[in-house]
Amino acid sequence: MRLILTVNGADHAVDLDPRTTLLDALRHDLDLTGTKKGCDHGQCGACTVLVNGQRINACLALAVMHDGDEITTVEGLGEVDHLSPLQSAFLTHDGFQCGFCTPGQLVSATAMLTELHDGWASHVTENLTETLTAQPTSRAEIAERMSGNLCRCACYPGIVAAIEEVVVRSRADREAAE
Amino acid sequence: MRPFDYRRAGDVAQATAAAGDATAAYIAGGTNIIDLMKLEVSTPARLVDISRLPLHRITQTQDGGLRIGAMVSNSAVAADMAVRQRYPLLARAILAGASGQIRNKATVGGNLLQRTRCAWFQDISAACNKREPGAGCAAKDGPNRMNAILGVSGHCIAAHPSDMAVALRALDAQIEVTAADGATRLVAMDDFYRLPGDAPHLETCLAEGDLVTSVILPPPTAETQIYRKIRDRASYAFALVSVAAALRMQDGRIAAVRLAFGGVAPRPWNDPAVEQLLIGQPPSKDLFVHAGEALVAPAIGHGGNDFKITMVQRLLAAVLREASE
Numbered sequence: 001m002r003l004i005l006t007v008n009g010a011d012h013a014v015d016l017d018p019r020t021t022l023l024d025a026l027r028h029d030l031d032l033t034g035t036k037k038g039c040d041h042g043q044c045g046a047c048t049v050l051v052n053g054q055r056i057n058a059c060l061a062l063a064v065m066h067d068g069d070e071i072t073t074v075e076g077l078g079e080v081d082h083l084s085p086l087q088s089a090f091l092t093h094d095g096f097q098c099g100f101c102t103p104g105q106l107v108s109a110t111a112m113l114t115e116l117h118d119g120w121a122s123h124v125t126e127n128l129t130e131t132l133t134a135q136p137t138s139r140a141e142i143a144e145r146m147s148g149n150l151c152r153c154a155c156y157p158g159i160v161a162a163i164e165e166v167v168v169r170s171r172a173d174r175e176a177a178e
Numbered sequence: 179m180r181p182f183d184y185r186r187a188g189d190v191a192q193a194t195a196a197a198g199d200a201t202a203a204y205i206a207g208g209t210n211i212i213d214l215m216k217l218e219v220s221t222p223a224r225l226v227d228i229s230r231l232p233l234h235r236i237t238q239t240q241d242g243g244l245r246i247g248a249m250v251s252n253s254a255v256a257a258d259m260a261v262r263q264r265y266p267l268l269a270r271a272i273l274a275g276a277s278g279q280i281r282n283k284a285t286v287g288g289n290l291l292q293r294t295r296c297a298w299f300q301d302i303s304a305a306c307n308k309r310e311p312g313a314g315c316a317a318k319d320g321p322n323r324m325n326a327i328l329g330v331s332g333h334c335i336a337a338h339p340s341d342m343a344v345a346l347r348a349l350d351a352q353i354e355v356t357a358a359d360g361a362t363r364l365v366a367m368d369d370f371y372r373l374p375g376d377a378p379h380l381e382t383c384l385a386e387g388d389l390v391t392s393v394i395l396p397p398p399t400a401e402t403q404i405y406r407k408i409r410d411r412a413s414y415a416f417a418l419v420s421v422a423a424a425l426r427m428q429d430g431r432i433a434a435v436r437l438a439f440g441g442v443a444p445r446p447w448n449d450p451a452v453e454q455l456l457i458g459q460p461p462s463k464d465l466f467v468h469a470g471e472a473l474v475a476p477a478i479g480h481g482g483n484d485f486k487i488t489m490v491q492r493l494l495a496a497v498l499r500e501a502s503e
Contacts, residue, residue: 001184018182018184021212041216045277045279048279054282055279057279057283060209060212060283061208061212062208062225065227065229108278112278119257120257121256121262123270123273123274123413128263128266129262144413145278146278148280
């Protein structure tokens with residue numbers, strides 16, 4: 001099937017077997033190998049990408065179903081000399097060891113910040129109806145919201161600390177701007 | 179994955195027309211069916227993409243309830259302020275399930291129709307009556323920690339995996355279904371799922387081509403709504419046991435209560451006799467113990483899941499205590 005995949009702002013015309021997952025299309029057809037194939041069953045989060053700004057598992061998505069959607073992969077988050085705030089914070093806090101899960105962690109955390117900003121609640125949020133943006137974001141909140149991303153090196157303390165730093169900083173920036 | 183013909187449906191009529199035979203399957207979020215197709219547990223010859231059907235809205239109904247389109251994502255339901263304020267049980271159940279990524283992709287309709295995570299169902303080398311009628315049930319003798327204790331049969335002990343559906347059961351939701359001929363009907367949660375009996379491959383009341391188009395919530399009737407789930411790890415795991423409760427107290431007595439249970443049965447479990455036993459009574463430890471005993475009277479364990487018989491009674495007592503405080 002012919003379709004257009006819009007990835008990191010660029011349109012790519014591809015011709016794919018309908019069975020091709022979005023993950024395989026990104027890696028094999030578009031040569032964007034930053035997105036990793038871990039379990040290929042939606043359990044590890046290594047394949048996390050953004051579709052229209054929301055994080056999903058690319059291994060549980062058929063490419064043909066995302067014709068025309070805006071897709072963002074880890075390659076679209078920052079550049080080597082222009083890291084995204086999360087990428088810098090992962091370096092500062094040693095948020096990885098082998099690095100295989102890191103692209104998924106970064107993309108997932110990027111969307112998680114948007115979800116926090118939009119006031120989405122989580123399983124550990126005490127009050128469902130309070131404006132969450134006004135509440136401090138605990139490490140428990142970050143861990144719960146990142147539970148779809150596994151790290152076999154167990155770098156969770158560094159990952160959570162990195163995300164926490166960006167949450168605190170972006171909140172301070174927002175308050176300063178207001 | 180086996181080859182299939184892919185079609186994207188532009189409207190509901192196109193969808194039901196394209197899916198009107200046994201070799202076709204709908205795909206919406208795809209988080210379950212794509213996995214099952216990779217495992218070759220599910221081998222549809224035609225996949226009908228319904229993800230772009232105009233069923234993405236949550237709207238108020240005339241009687242003060244909510245209509246949730248079948249294509250609304252699980253995340254969007256849990257984030258909706260009307261749901262959070264008036265049906266916190268539903269938001270809580272959804273947030274207790276899966277991961278942020280899965281909830282963004284999974285739809286309300288798909289969540290209802292997801293398949294069991296019974297390990298034997300998902301392993302095509304194992305005997306499974308649900309996957310292959312007449313093949314037998316490997317779960318009865320094999321590891322069966324995740325399997326069901328209520329509503330099971332000698333042919334199948336698979337548990338329904340949904341958290342959301344348990345909340346919908348306790349909230350007395352109705353499912354709106356459109357048939358291939360365009361006729362629309364409302365199905366109560368009670369009537370939506372079948373018990374396995376001697377035909378565990380038949381899981382719902384849906385006929386070929388039937389499409390779930392909406393979930394309709396009646397106006398909430400209980401002030402206290404609780405969802406509690408016990409699982410093997412703190413997040414991103416299916417329920418061993420869960421309890422949904424919607425309860426109203428009046429003059430120190432339980433005036434109304436709806437209960438539903440997850441992880442213990444082939445469908446969101448409910449027992450009207452247990453509810454009747456509680457109504458009109460002042461809350462007490464003895465009452466809650468009595469309710470739990472009544473709930474599990476028909477329970478059957480298969481070794482690995484025996485612990486659920488005790489666990490569900492304790493969880494019910496804890497939830498009732500909290501809800502009636």
